[in-house]
Amino acid sequence: MENKISKKIENEMRQENGVCVACCITLGKQPHIGHLMLLSIAEQMRSGLGSELPIVLINNNTGPRSAGTLLKIALDFDLSVANAAMAMNNGLIEVDEIVGAYRGRLDSSERVSEVEKMVAGQALDIFSVVSKETQEVLRLSGYKVEIASGSYLLNASRKLIDEVGGDWKGTGYTPLVDGKRVVLLEKSGDLTSTGVLFAAVNSLSEMTKSGTVVVVDSQPEVSDANFALSVVATKFKCVQVMGAGVGIGGAVASGTGGEAVTIKEARKLFNEVRPGGNLKKAVLYFTLNNQLSFARNSIDLKDSFYNFDSGDEVMSRLVDSWDKLVEFNQKLVGEVENLALRVGSCSLTNTDKSKRFLEYLQSKASGLLAGEAERVLAESKRVVGGVRQNYYFNQLKTIMNCLDGIVMLREDQFLTIGKMLQFCIDRSGI
């Protein structure tokens, strides 16, 4: 019992150390507009949970696709696999060459294990050059993102997988069994994608000293890794939030197929039309207001995406989203200025909604301003009218709806409302 209590206290202390929001992308090719939607959900989480850390984008550079790309580069440049890996790690191979090799990667099923062990064992980043370019593009687009090499994160926690193996240690098979579920971290001597993520999230928690790691990704491996971490990790918790993507004409789009423009291209196109605009905020506002489409016969958020008729429509709607955000901000400023004119000696309202709002203002404000992490996470799972919900954006709209019915309010009430509005704007990420 005592042990459980001390663990609980330890967890609470760790949670004060902050939240780390992460998502995973394979940077064998330049990320596209679908990844921007994913990053927007991550940004919603980062803002909503009040994280001061940048979003950590885990660069998936281990596994079969990476191995296939490495083998293709070795073939194209007539290098040994080890030398090709080193050249890629050191940024000596151009982005276009990497992307070409990724698209034409070799079916490496026979050598995946060998290549994966080399890349992960030496913590090499074979996609370093794409990673560097992506970091810069995202920075210029307004994102606070840190790209972390998956092989580095894996290498840092690889021993943990051996340690949790129990009787199975050394057999090349690492199951985690607990009550109702079995999760495999390793089979036939190769780490599973769950095992790779398990190690990466553990490393992230240790490196950032975060009490909570939120992984924005719809893949089932995330749920399995969360479960595995919940069995072995006592110092932090891991939470899965479903990701997002784009579809063109009802089918999920990819950068490989060329349907989805790259973030680099999107930024260029956006800046041509709205030179003073902020692409990050345009995409984020888009995800706050637009309806999702779902894969056939599903209403599950994990099967959702933002659908467009064409690639051109994506850009025009993001530009439109930016214009609407500017309009929304102007409206908000106007309402606050208007409210300032109604500051007086007492409070007076002409609707029940506004009356209740002022009556419970202090208690509502203290809860809201303290940060409501559980509500942020819970609301992110909800879809209402096809739109993915955001706790603070909903609170913002609710407060704005109550302002009209206020005839007069005291100065302290005005200041509290101002604080609440500012807090909701910050936590919505807009």
Add this chain to the structure above:
Amino acid sequence: METINKTTHLEDNERLIELAYAEKKGREAFGSNPYTCYVAINSPKPDLSLLSESLLSELAENYDKAFVWARSWDKTIVSISPTQPLGCFLMSTDDIKGKMFVPVMTNLVADQSRLLQGLSRAGVGQLVLNNQETTVDAFMICYFHMLNELVWDLTLDYSNGKDPTEESYLLALIAVKSGGFEVSIASTEDLLKISKNSSRASLRIYGSKINKYVPQVMGAVVTNK
């Protein structure tokens, strides 16, 4: 001359393997198995004696289904389960509960003699397993297929030349369960020799190739009846 002899010898062995593969002994030639037997283990050092007992009991308790399962080549999955620590469970292949059994896939060479420690030394027949280096899960696949082969061979004996029936299958299960059996290991070469030299011996070939560490010739059984 020596080369010709070697080639002939290899051809003979290949022919034996082909014959063993083609020999269905009253079992289905095609189609999937409507049942699956999950062998749940909880460590890489499972107690084969206990598991054998569990298998024979499970099959005897459900002998009608087990007969169909055995006639369709006894699909067996060595697995771990969050709810079943150790034992054998025969289920419909479509049963959703089967998803709770996760296949074991190791890559460490198993200590075969240690795995066989404590097993009986005599009985109604002999299982001779291939001693080729392999993993614990692959070795167990061989072991259980050979044990089922012994039961099937006895089923044929009890059928007296007629088509095997559920009843003759049950009689065979009871005989193996009560009489016990002997287990040993031998090289592929010796397994083929056993098959060549005894009319009461049969080889079992691994056809599915799902587990890459299972030897092509899993073993031989010889009935003592």
